[in-house]
Amino acid sequence: MLFRQAGIFHTDYATNRALFPLPADRWMIIILLLLALSAPFTMSSLLLSTNVLPWLVWTSAALGLNLILGWAGQFHFGYAAIMGIGAYTAVHGARNGIPWEIAVVLGGLMASVIGVVFAFAALRVKGLYLALSTLALQYVMDWVISHVPAISGGTQATLQAPGMRLLGQAVTSEIALYYVALGWCLIVTVFMLNLRRTALGRALVAVREKDFAAAVIGVHSLYYKLVAFATSSFIGGISGAILIFTFYRAATPEQFAVNVSIELLAMVIVGGLGSIIGSYFGAAFILLMPGLMNSLIAWVAQLMGAALGVEALAHIPHAVYGALIIVFLLVEPMGLGKMYNNLRNYLLVWPFGYARK
Amino acid sequence: MKSKLLYVAASLGLALASVLSAQAQAQAQPVKFALCYDLSKAYTFISPQVSQAVRDYAQILNQKGGIEGHPIEILVQDHGNEPQRGIECYEKMKRDGAIVFDFFSTPVSKAVLPRAMKDGNVMIQAFHGRGDAVDGEVFKWIFPIGPTYWGQAVNDIQYIKTKSNNKLKGVKVAFLYIDYPFGQEPISILKTLAAREGFDLQLFPYPLPGNDQASAWTLMRRFKPDWIISWSLSNMHVVASREMKRNGIPMDKYIAVNWFNEVDLANIGADTAKGLKRNTNVVGGQGHPLIRQILKDLYDKGKGSGERKHLNDIYYNMGLAIYSSVFEGARLAIKQDGWPLTPDKMRRGMESIRNFDANGLMAPMTVTAKDHGGGGKTRIDMWDGAKWVPQTGWFSAYDDLVWEAVKKDSAEFAKSTP
Numbered sequence: 001m002l003f004r005q006a007g008i009f010h011t012d013y014a015t016n017r018a019l020f021p022l023p024a025d026r027w028m029i030i031i032l033l034l035l036a037l038s039a040p041f042t043m044s045s046l047l048l049s050t051n052v053l054p055w056l057v058w059t060s061a062a063l064g065l066n067l068i069l070g071w072a073g074q075f076h077f078g079y080a081a082i083m084g085i086g087a088y089t090a091v092h093g094a095r096n097g098i099p100w101e102i103a104v105v106l107g108g109l110m111a112s113v114i115g116v117v118f119a120f121a122a123l124r125v126k127g128l129y130l131a132l133s134t135l136a137l138q139y140v141m142d143w144v145i146s147h148v149p150a151i152s153g154g155t156q157a158t159l160q161a162p163g164m165r166l167l168g169q170a171v172t173s174e175i176a177l178y179y180v181a182l183g184w185c186l187i188v189t190v191f192m193l194n195l196r197r198t199a200l201g202r203a204l205v206a207v208r209e210k211d212f213a214a215a216v217i218g219v220h221s222l223y224y225k226l227v228a229f230a231t232s233s234f235i236g237g238i239s240g241a242i243l244i245f246t247f248y249r250a251a252t253p254e255q256f257a258v259n260v261s262i263e264l265l266a267m268v269i270v271g272g273l274g275s276i277i278g279s280y281f282g283a284a285f286i287l288l289m290p291g292l293m294n295s296l297i298a299w300v301a302q303l304m305g306a307a308l309g310v311e312a313l314a315h316i317p318h319a320v321y322g323a324l325i326i327v328f329l330l331v332e333p334m335g336l337g338k339m340y341n342n343l344r345n346y347l348l349v350w351p352f353g354y355a356r357k
Numbered sequence: 358m359k360s361k362l363l364y365v366a367a368s369l370g371l372a373l374a375s376v377l378s379a380q381a382q383a384q385a386q387p388v389k390f391a392l393c394y395d396l397s398k399a400y401t402f403i404s405p406q407v408s409q410a411v412r413d414y415a416q417i418l419n420q421k422g423g424i425e426g427h428p429i430e431i432l433v434q435d436h437g438n439e440p441q442r443g444i445e446c447y448e449k450m451k452r453d454g455a456i457v458f459d460f461f462s463t464p465v466s467k468a469v470l471p472r473a474m475k476d477g478n479v480m481i482q483a484f485h486g487r488g489d490a491v492d493g494e495v496f497k498w499i500f501p502i503g504p505t506y507w508g509q510a511v512n513d514i515q516y517i518k519t520k521s522n523n524k525l526k527g528v529k530v531a532f533l534y535i536d537y538p539f540g541q542e543p544i545s546i547l548k549t550l551a552a553r554e555g556f557d558l559q560l561f562p563y564p565l566p567g568n569d570q571a572s573a574w575t576l577m578r579r580f581k582p583d584w585i586i587s588w589s590l591s592n593m594h595v596v597a598s599r600e601m602k603r604n605g606i607p608m609d610k611y612i613a614v615n616w617f618n619e620v621d622l623a624n625i626g627a628d629t630a631k632g633l634k635r636n637t638n639v640v641g642g643q644g645h646p647l648i649r650q651i652l653k654d655l656y657d658k659g660k661g662s663g664e665r666k667h668l669n670d671i672y673y674n675m676g677l678a679i680y681s682s683v684f685e686g687a688r689l690a691i692k693q694d695g696w697p698l699t700p701d702k703m704r705r706g707m708e709s710i711r712n713f714d715a716n717g718l719m720a721p722m723t724v725t726a727k728d729h730g731g732g733g734k735t736r737i738d739m740w741d742g743a744k745w746v747p748q749t750g751w752f753s754a755y756d757d758l759v760w761e762a763v764k765k766d767s768a769e770f771a772k773s774t775p
Contacts, residue, residue, distance in 0.1 A: 046452055050444055050445040095773060146537060153769070157538045158467050160471065247444070248468050250471050252440075252468065253538075255440055255468070287441065290437060290439075290442065291445055313396075314435035318397055318437070
């Protein structure tokens with residue numbers, strides 16, 4: 001009823017292949033977009049600047065990782081390093097007087113080049129071996145950043161990001177920074193949505209399912225794997241740069257360390273491999289849940305009058321958060337995105353559930 | 358009739374109560390201190406003791422009427438050593454009216470620093486974060502109370518110099534460190550000093566997480582050092598002591614950075630650790646009157662803020678020392694400029710601390726608008742098998758070199774921030 005399909009007829013290919021053929025989906029997207037655009041005026045600035053903004057940037061990064069992991073089926077344990085390359089390149093570029101937009105794109109290109117160079121070596125192996133060689137990329141980058149003062153910005157290993165100027169305008173207010181993050185997230189989302197229906201997207205899926213079979217039907221698997229690495233690294237590099245310019249305002253090695261790579265991987269897996277809405281859910285879950293859990297447990301403890309020590313209050317949320325990840329993955333191994341899909345599929349025919357059987 | 362009377366009496370009572378409480382509120386608005394600490398990940402070897410010390414001391418002060426009549430409120434929240442959550446905590450506490458912020462984690466402090474500088478909020482950055490932040494002219498809002506790592510390193514060298522009859526020429530000094538920014542920080546200043554004083558400096562890095570130091574110590578054995586300066590944390594000292602035993606290097610050559618506490622000592626073994634030295638700016642042990650008062654007034658009455666065993670730990674004393682200075686800064690701020698306390702008043706209050714040693718708990722410190730570190734005085738303590746014995750008085754050496762290192766990095770920061 002909500003997702004009414006009756007009475008929708010596609011009379012040409014264009015409408016048939018539209019991104020959202022159902023009006024209900026389109027309405028939902030429009031409402032969500034309006035919510036996102038009006039968020040600076042409806043949400044508290046605390047929520048906007050410390051939760052929503054980083055969530056959008058991390059979502060774009062998770063989408064980039066989803067391209068390589070969910071679409072092309074190649075493990076990547078060094079995605080934070082890729083983001084770091086983009087971030088450091090962009091910050092150095094901007095500090096040396098390159099216009100902000102160009103510096104950020106340069107960051108993306110540099111990440112892309114290093115990502116592909118590494119992929120050349122890494123793609124000689126598959127599966128778990130590939131996972132390990134990408135992990136090596138992470139460690140190499142960690143080492144290079146912390147041992148080359150010219151990159152890290154000296155012994156203090158902090159590189160201040162200069163003020164951001166978009167098309168000649170200084171972007172300083174929280175609201176403006178939020179719109180920059182939102183803009184980048186939307187660009188990546190639209191790209192990923194469209195990737196599904198391009199030849200490239202289908203080739204990637206073919207490579208993911210079985211690369212021999214893909215080769216048999218004429219898909220050059222190495223070429224497409226490299227393209228996937230390049231594209232995904234480009235998105236990751238720019239997301240890293242945006243993260244520094246809109247949120248951290250200074251780049252340090254710890255922001256792109258191996259634990260961040262694992263977190264990104266968790267975002268994609270908890271969200272759902274190859275699911276776009278899942279990347280949004282996954283990023284929210286991994287990034288925001290620990291903080292949320294923290295306040296929730298503190299609130300519950302206060303409500304029940306339990307005098308918990310600060311240490312217990314810090315550790316319980318971690319335990320609950322870990323348990324939640326397990327529960328979600330047990331209930332739906334395909335991730336949060338699949339959960340949403342199940343709900344949607346149910347509502348597609350609701351209240352005539354028998355129609356599906 | 359009767360019920361009406363009751364009603365009137367009750368409402369009068371209520372009104373009176375609300376007036377009274379409003380008055381009480383106006384008199385005693387709390388001073389809020391935000392402790393966004395890593396209570397669950399990398400810094401758990403220190404954060405529980407420090408936060409417990411701060412809350413205990415706040416209780417003691419509140420029993421005496423707080424800071425100039427204003428009660429102290431300590432807001433503690435975990436950030437799990439994640440910069441993103443540290444920023445969230447900062448923004449939240451800022452809106453909750455906190456006047457002082459403390460993050461006790463290098464990655465988080467580095468991430469919050471640009472915000473604190475932009476907003477103009479006092480940030481405590483003791484024993485972590487950027488060393489060059491002692492330069493109060495550049496880092497107007499950051500207070501790294503205590504010595505920098507550069508200062509500690511040169512003080513170690515000064516101690517070695519006095520031990521070798523003021524002649525460093527030909528003395529073999531080994532610098533053992535964990536190979537990441539914390540350990541790498543003193544290298545450049547040690548090299549400069551080696552060139553100036555003519556001692557023989559060699560570097561012995563070992564990789565994270567510090568459980569395997571075998572290669573560093575094999576080289577160390579061949580180097581035959583006269584002194585070993587060690588930039589290590591918690592269990593790394595224990596691993597080092599094991600390697601020293603294995604390689605036949607006596608314990609009394611080992612000078613630890615300030616990160617060496619009673620837990621590490623117990624893990625090494627009180628007997629084995631005999632002769633080990635540690636650089637510190639705080640007095641260890643439970644002999645100080647303040648700690649005895651905390652034990653008597655809080656822990657004996659079951660009102661302590663945590664486990665009693667945490668008190669026998671130099672990090673607890675360190676927490677007391679840091680916050681003695683912070684509370685002293687707040688007291689001076691209210692005394693000089695009056696209530697309500699603003700970040701700017703708080704900053705001036707901190708910069709008015711003169712020759713303050715918290716009644717003998719720590720090295721005397723003088724904070725000025727130029728020097729936010731307080732002078733960087735430390736001393737060398739030695740473990741004699743039963744207690745820590747001071748080997749020197751409070752001192753700081755080679756101030757010119759330390760400030761050269763500080764100015765070099767802070768100038769870089771000043772250049773990059775508009």
